[in-house]
Amino acid sequence: TQLLEQSPQFLSIQEGENLTVYCNSSSVFSSLQWYRQEPGEGPVLLVTVVTGGEVKKLKRLTFQFGDARKDSSLHITAAQPGDTGLYLCAGHRGFGNEKLTFGTGTRLTIIP
Amino acid sequence: GAVVSQHPSRVICKSGTSVKIECRSLDFQATTMFWYRQFPKQSLMLMATSNEGSKATYEQGVEKDKFLINHASLTLSTLTVTSAHPEDSSFYICSALRGGGPDTQYFGPGTRLTVL
Numbered sequence: 572t573q574l575l576e577q578s579p580q581f582l583s584i585q586e587g588e589n590l591t592v593y594c595n596s597s598s599v600f601s602s603l604q605w606y607r608q609e610p611g612e613g614p615v616l617l618v619t620v621v622t623g624g625e626v627k628k629l630k631r632l633t634f635q636f637g638d639a640r641k642d643s644s645l646h647i648t649a650a651q652p653g654d655t656g657l658y659l660c661a662g663h664r665g666f667g668n669e670k671l672t673f674g675t676g677t678r679l680t681i682i683p
Numbered sequence: 684g685a686v687v688s689q690h691p692s693r694v695i696c697k698s699g700t701s702v703k704i705e706c707r708s709l710d711f712q713a714t715t716m717f718w719y720r721q722f723p724k725q726s727l728m729l730m731a732t733s734n735e736g737s738k739a740t741y742e743q744g745v746e747k748d749k750f751l752i753n754h755a756s757l758t759l760s761t762l763t764v765t766s767a768h769p770e771d772s773s774f775y776i777c778s779a780l781r782g783g784g785p786d787t788q789y790f791g792p793g794t795r796l797t798v799l
Contacts, residue, residue: 611793612792612793613689613791613793614776614790616787616790669780671778673719673726673727673728674726675726
């Protein structure tokens with residue numbers, strides 16, 4: 572059983588459209604991170620959210636941490652081909668836990 | 684920013700041989716490093732936690748005698764896949780934990796292992 576479920580698993584949209592990726596769990600996480608991974612490379616950290624209800628913006632990307640710290644979302648506005656990649660959420664389960672639990676991943680393709 | 688390197692980036696070996704993968708934190712010291720495995724089109728799965736100067740902690744289902752981890756210094760952890768078989772072919776990724784503030788893992792670029 573995967574602790575962090577991401578949806579959708581695959582998403583292919585036209586350039587300029589908006590999209591939202593969800594990361595859901597029944598467990599509480601002390602913090603949650605979003606990564607983007609290109610083929611053949613390691614994941615690159617996009618953002619860390621720590622406080623329940625927190626919203627962070629990174630240019631066209633908006634990240635939200637659920638009030639109960641069990642879920643998160645990533646919203647991309649006006650998607651561009653450079654946004655293509657595998658998006659992974661990951662969290663520290665509970666508190667004082669150094670181990671990261673990764674989500675199931677969302678493979679995003681932006682069509683020019 | 685913090686940099687983590689892995690070597691080699693790609694390796695092809697024959698079945699039955701052993702392969703060593705290095706993970707280095709280049710500009711910070713890391714008492715804790717992590718090893719992950721990623722199969723095609725899947726997410727990262729934690730294999731083990733590597734602690735400097737002590738034995739690694741393995742996740743359930745990961746054979747410690749097959750995946751030997753050594754963390755001999757504050758900047759280097761190694762993963763040795765012993766007696767490799769084709770089912771061990773995967774993308775292996777390490778990360779190093781940099782302390783101070785919210786714990787942040789910095790990931791290496793990964794090592795693609797192909798066992799023939």
